[in-house]
Amino acid sequence: MDQPVVFINDSFVPAAAAALPVADLALQRGYGIFDFFKTVHNKPVFLDDHLRRFYQSADQMRLPVRQSPAALKAVIHELIQRNNIPDAGIRISCTGGITGDGYSITSPNLVITQQPLSPLAADAFEKGLTLLSYNHQRQLPEIKTIDYLMAIWLQPLVQQQQADDLLYFRHGLVTECPRANIFIVTEDDTVVTPGRNILKGITRKHVLQLAQDLYKVAERDVTLDELRTAKEVFICSTTKYILPVLQLDGAPVGNGRPGAATAKLNEVLRAYVHSLCH
Amino acid sequence: MDQPVVFINDSFVPAAAAALPVADLALQRGYGIFDFFKTVHNKPVFLDDHLRRFYQSADQMRLPVRQSPAALKAVIHELIQRNNIPDAGIRISCTGGITGDGYSITSPNLVITQQPLSPLAADAFEKGLTLLSYNHQRQLPEIKTIDYLMAIWLQPLVQQQQADDLLYFRHGLVTECPRANIFIVTEDDTVVTPGRNILKGITRKHVLQLAQDLYKVAERDVTLDELRTAKEVFICSTTKYILPVLQLDGAPVGNGRPGAATAKLNEVLRAYVHSLCH
Numbered sequence: 001m002d003q004p005v006v007f008i009n010d011s012f013v014p015a016a017a018a019a020l021p022v023a024d025l026a027l028q029r030g031y032g033i034f035d036f037f038k039t040v041h042n043k044p045v046f047l048d049d050h051l052r053r054f055y056q057s058a059d060q061m062r063l064p065v066r067q068s069p070a071a072l073k074a075v076i077h078e079l080i081q082r083n084n085i086p087d088a089g090i091r092i093s094c095t096g097g098i099t100g101d102g103y104s105i106t107s108p109n110l111v112i113t114q115q116p117l118s119p120l121a122a123d124a125f126e127k128g129l130t131l132l133s134y135n136h137q138r139q140l141p142e143i144k145t146i147d148y149l150m151a152i153w154l155q156p157l158v159q160q161q162q163a164d165d166l167l168y169f170r171h172g173l174v175t176e177c178p179r180a181n182i183f184i185v186t187e188d189d190t191v192v193t194p195g196r197n198i199l200k201g202i203t204r205k206h207v208l209q210l211a212q213d214l215y216k217v218a219e220r221d222v223t224l225d226e227l228r229t230a231k232e233v234f235i236c237s238t239t240k241y242i243l244p245v246l247q248l249d250g251a252p253v254g255n256g257r258p259g260a261a262t263a264k265l266n267e268v269l270r271a272y273v274h275s276l277c278h
Numbered sequence: 279m280d281q282p283v284v285f286i287n288d289s290f291v292p293a294a295a296a297a298l299p300v301a302d303l304a305l306q307r308g309y310g311i312f313d314f315f316k317t318v319h320n321k322p323v324f325l326d327d328h329l330r331r332f333y334q335s336a337d338q339m340r341l342p343v344r345q346s347p348a349a350l351k352a353v354i355h356e357l358i359q360r361n362n363i364p365d366a367g368i369r370i371s372c373t374g375g376i377t378g379d380g381y382s383i384t385s386p387n388l389v390i391t392q393q394p395l396s397p398l399a400a401d402a403f404e405k406g407l408t409l410l411s412y413n414h415q416r417q418l419p420e421i422k423t424i425d426y427l428m429a430i431w432l433q434p435l436v437q438q439q440q441a442d443d444l445l446y447f448r449h450g451l452v453t454e455c456p457r458a459n460i461f462i463v464t465e466d467d468t469v470v471t472p473g474r475n476i477l478k479g480i481t482r483k484h485v486l487q488l489a490q491d492l493y494k495v496a497e498r499d500v501t502l503d504e505l506r507t508a509k510e511v512f513i514c515s516t517t518k519y520i521l522p523v524l525q526l527d528g529a530p531v532g533n534g535r536p537g538a539a540t541a542k543l544n545e546v547l548r549a550y551v552h553s554l555c556h
Contacts, residue, residue, distance in 0.1 A: 006300065019297035020305060022284065022389050027298060027373065029426035030308030061431065091380075095305065096430070102369075103430065111300050139417070139427050147427050148307035149417050152374070152381065153339065 004083045007075055007112040009066075012082065020109050025096025029103065032095040032146045033057040037202070038117055038238050039088045040277040042080055045238070047073065049202040054092055057144045063094045063108045079114055089117045089239065093146070117239060125266060128246035128258055129235065131177065132163035133224060137170040141197050151178035165235075167248065170197070173221050180237035182245070183207070184222055184230035185215075185261045195219030203236045203269070210268050215261060232259030234266075241273075242266035282361045285353055285390040287344075290360065298387050303374025307381065310373035310424045311335040315480070316395055316516050317366045318555040320358055323516070325351065327480040332370055335422045341372045341386045357392055367395045367517065371424070395517060403544065406524035406536055407513065409455065410441035411502060415448040419475050429456035443513075445526065448475070451499050455513055460523070461485070462500055463493075463510035463539040473497030481514045481547070488546050493539060510537030512544075519551075520544035 006018035026032035035054040038045050051069050058065050067075065076090065091113050097106040121127075134157075136150050154166055167182060168175045175197050176182055181204040183193045191211045193204060211217045227233055232254045233245040242265055244258040284296035304310035313332040316323050329347050336343050345353065354368065369391050375384040399405075412435075414428050432444060445460060446453045453475050454460055459482040461471045469489045471482065489495045505511055510532045511523040520543055522536040 008300070018300045020300055022286070022296045022298055022371070022391060023293075024305075025430070026308070027302075027304050027310070027371070027389075028424065029430055030304070030310070030424040031427060031430050032305070032308070062434070093300070093305070103426075104433075105430070111305075113300060140431065145427060146306065146308040147425060148381075149309060149423060149425050152303070152307055152309050152383070153418065155382075156340070 004085065004114050005079065007079055007110075009110050012079070015113070018111065018113070020095065020111070021098050023098045024109060025099045025105060026146060028099060029096065030147060030149070031061070031105070032093060033061050033063060033144055034091055034093040034146060035144055036089060036091045036238060039080060039086065039090065040273060042084065042086045043277040044076060044080065044090065045273055045276065046202045046206065047076065049205065050092075053144060053202065054094075058094050058108075060140075060143045061145065062105055063096065065094055065108070065110065067110070075112065079112055083114050085114055085116050087117050087119070088114050090114045120240065124240075125243060125258060125263075128244040129164045130162065130247040131165055131167040131245050131249075132158055132161050133169055133174075133249055134166045135170060136168045137175065137197060138168065138199075141175070141199055144199055148178060161250070169224050172223050172225070173197075174224055174227050177235055180235040180240060182222075182227075183234050183236065184227055185232035185234075185259060187231050188216070189231075189261060190216040190218055191261065191265070192218045192220060192222055194222050196221070201237065203238055203241070206272065207236050207242065207265060207269060210272060211265055214264065214268070228253060230254065232262045234259075234262040236269070241269050282363065282392050283357065284392075285357055285388075287388050290357070293391070296389065296391070298373065298389070299376050301376045302387060303377045303383060304424060306377060307374065308425060308427070309339070309383070310371060311339050311341060311422055312369055312371040312424060313422055314367060314369045314516060317358055317364065317368065318551060320362065320364045321555040322354060322358065322368065323551055323555065324480045324484065325354065327483065328370075331422060331480065332372075336372050336386075338418075338421045339423065340383055341374065343372055343386070343388060345388070353390065357390055361392050363392055363394050365395050365397070366392050368392045398518065402518075403521060403536060403541075406522040407442045408440065408525040409443055409445040409523055409527075410436055410439050411447055411452075411527055412444045413448060414446045415453065415475060416446065416477075419453070419477055422477055426456060439528070447502050450501050450503070451475075452502055452505050458513040458515035458518060460500075460505075461512050461514065462505055462508035463512075463537060465509050466494070467539060468494040468496055469539065469543070470496045470498060470500055472500050474499070479515065481516055481519070484550065485514050485520065485543060485547060488550060489543055492542065492546070506531060508532065510540045512537075512540040514547070519547050
């Protein structure tokens with residue numbers, strides 16, 4: 001395969017040449033935002049949602065984006081066409097820009113990269129996930145910043161505990177996984193997901209909408225205890241669709257097998273994405 | 279002045295060419311560490327302390343540094359000689375490195391930059407600082423990570439409140455400013471500074487050592503209330519030496535003027551640094 005191109009600020013460059021000055025505020029002070037979406041058969045999935053959130057994140061972090069959403073969309077379509085990586089992840093980043101004093105936002109750098117996305121393992125759904133609960137609240141949770149310090153720092157703990165990922169909680173309330181939203185299904189088949197102190201995922205939004213036709217749904221606080229004893233637990237994300245959570249902290253959750261509502265919602269979500277991309 | 283050189287991984291490059299790939303984990307996930315020290319008359323101040331902390335930060339973040347401390351020291355001395363910026367700040371950074379999956383640490387990038395350091399305003403000590411208290415605990419506080427998300431995000435609030443900087447507290451206990459340590463002087467002339475949930479500054483260490491010959495000193499919890507009613511309050515940092523804190527949240531602290539112990543310690547610290555660099 002040819003080397004993919006990367007868009008930086010106002011031009012396409014080969015991926016190997018895609019670099020930012022060491023004086024950028026993202027490198028100096030971890031200050032930047034991004035969004036991430038996938039393409040299926042070269043069609044971007046939920047692009048308008050992701051662009052809306054990207055501009056919201058930028059705005060909340062006082063990072064001006066030079067391009068209009070329409071202009072950025074045209075760039076993304078050109079990137080998709082040039083790279084021709086049908087099933088890919090696309091990341092749009094906006095950094096604090098080169099800073100003289102190492103502290104002030106100047107002129108942000110915009111970077112759009114595309115990478116092939118490996119399909120999920122065929123047994124990913126059946127195998128489900130093992131999560132490890134961890135007492136942590138992300139900073140500025142509703143903004144999609146580049147701050148994944150704790151998630152990456154904790155990877156050895158995750159591996160040592162033979163878990164797949166973390167589940168953050170604070171004051172007894174579960175919030176989210178580092179890169180996925182969490183849901184439970186209650187005994188009366190209500191689909192519930194935390195509604196605050198989280199990043200509101202785009203997949204989460206569509207799962208909630210799709211679930212409304214099938215189940216009662218609620219956005220409300222969920223305690224760690226409620227999650228441990230829920231009928232079903234699942235996560236959703238851009239790359240994973242829906243995956244059942246079958247273990248938490250070494251103990252089974254639900255009946256230890258993927259639940260009926262989890263399977264149904266995954267099927268409906270996949271069919272919906274498929275219908276948008278074919 | 280010629281353009282300063284920057285050291286990246288194993289070579290010196292002109293500052294304008296100093297860049298890191300957009301796939302670096304620092305840009306992708308805010309994952310990196312650094313240290314920062316100053317030179318006075320081309321002599322690095324407390325270099326061994328800063329190098330020790332740099333390697334500790336790297337180790338705690340699982341970022342291998344290719345160079346030995348001795349090799350890095352030689353590089354720093356060469357940088358100082360090449361750039362000849364007698365009064366400068368030098369920043370050593372170590373990032374997570376280029377990452378394929380956008381999440382895993384690979385081969386870290388090492389960057390050493392040097393920039394001129396403006397002298398403090400002549401009336402900086404007399405004017406003192408106005409701080410704004412803010413309920414926040416930094417993540418991994420004892421590691422010098424690049425995470426300054428909250429500090430930079432809060433700059434408009436700091437300016438709006440006509441403050442100079444933030445003072446973080448959590449559960450009623452003060453911890454630190456984003457880039458400085460905080461001290462109080464009690465009625466009985468004990469010099470007190472918080473001892474946990476902070477970055478242990480190098481200047482802080484030397485202030486504690488120098489203060490021991492002159493006052494009682496203690497590292498212990500300090501409540502926000504105790505600070506508000508302390509006889510004197512001051513901060514210290516690499517670039518600021520010691521500066522009195524004269525206001526907190528719009529109200530005067532101490533008697534609203536630089537205190538005797540604060541002035542004495544600043545004088546002793548400056549004389550000590552001077553003695554090391556002449």
